[in-house]
Amino acid sequence: MQKKNTIDAEKINEHIVNWLKTYALNAKVNGFVVGISGGVDSAVTSTLCAQTGLKVLCVEMPIHQDPKQVSRGREHIEKLKNRFANVSNAIADLTSTFETFKSSVDETDDLAKLNLSLANTRARLRMTTLYYFAGIQGLLVAGTGNKVEDFGVGFFTKYGDGGVDLSPIADLMKSDVYALGKYLEIPESILNAAPTDGLFGDDRTDEDQLGASYDELEWAMLADEEGKTATDFSGREKIVFEIYKKLNTLNQHKMNPIPVCEIPK
Template sequence: MMKDLADKLTQWIKEQIEKADAQGAVVGLSGGIDSACVVALCKRAFPDNVLGVIMPCYSNPQDAEDAKLVAKTLSVPYEEVDLNDPFDWFIQRLTGQDYDIHSCELSIVNIKPRLRMTTLYYFSNSLNYLVVGTTNKAEMVVGHYTKYGDGGADILPLANLVKSDVKALAKELGVPQRIIDKAPSAGLWFGHCDEKEMGIRYKDLDQYILSGNVPDDVRRTIQTLEEKREHKKYMPPIPPVE
């Protein structure tokens, strides 16, 4: 089943990129399972035209090491772009203060994924590649991504897969077990954990999406996130023409 899924997603990526008259794919490598799966699929679709980009920004050093492990395991060329300095500039310019690595203020930490999006589109434009995003269905449902940050991409091959599907796909694609077992984190701040930020486990979120059979408190948490972040899922609204 996962082999068929991998083949279908590989073909879909190839078709989407060729339809755009582009020549390959660029993927941000975070050191997590989603980006590992996406870059593996892109490597299958375009063996000689895929680039991974590692973009530490006051990140856990282990994330960059894990990203390099993925790139080397899958024989994917990569660029490493340290974003600490431009991030510092923005924080100083906007707040007049130095960055506190323990800060979890979204207006501050969301600058990180937006700088990463800008970096990816530099490589995309210069190489005539598409930016292939890494957001999965669980994240799509509750809007667990940064608008115009990691949500900014040309195609989203994992957007119909819940987290458990991604884990199964990762095994089929040869993603290192260390990456599969790693706790999910967007790395927005020191010690950041996706499940802690959302207030729900991916296991429960998957179950909600697949069957709706979850405890009432979990359902309320998910539905609150859905309503609050609904705007992320669509292009900006425009008024009707009279």
């Protein structure tokens, strides 16, 4: 599996920052709100937003969060605040809110479905919280999804982390995000951490859930765009390509517009 060429981080940084600033000024808002997870996507997104000079609110929203994720997120926020005077932060501990929700709904004996539904609930509580802050401070919710997550395998929660106003890094592969993160001097603790959505309250990684690494999925996404099929590969490549195609097919409902029943005239 061959990796794609390295991006021109400086030019891409400048392009995204200009795009963000232009969009916000045209929308007549004060700036952006970003949910900080302790991962590279939210760290890069918030740093891009900070460079616009507009207000940037970084929000921590722990729900039974792994302490390592919390510490990485706070390390990034403090560094960002020291670099940019337009950056502020807020903490909304949603643990008790999540527990109240759990006690208010019926559970099921199907643990796989239960755990997935509760994981998605965490993401949707966070989306609601970000829009609360956006509403009272006149901000746009900046999405943190990258290209392989948003348009490849659909690895996001519908109306959770997928519920945003704009997506500054959604045309960048995960490897591009890492390259941009290094250029932006994101903390090493974040750059070296295994990617995780942090929605299950344990140490499972994105690769554990997806069955393939982001480098592998990027390769499969590019191969699919070239018109390749599973029959073109063998061994690990075939396995990864089939994982990609399965997830891409199952999650089309996230990537496509909501179906509308059109009434004939």
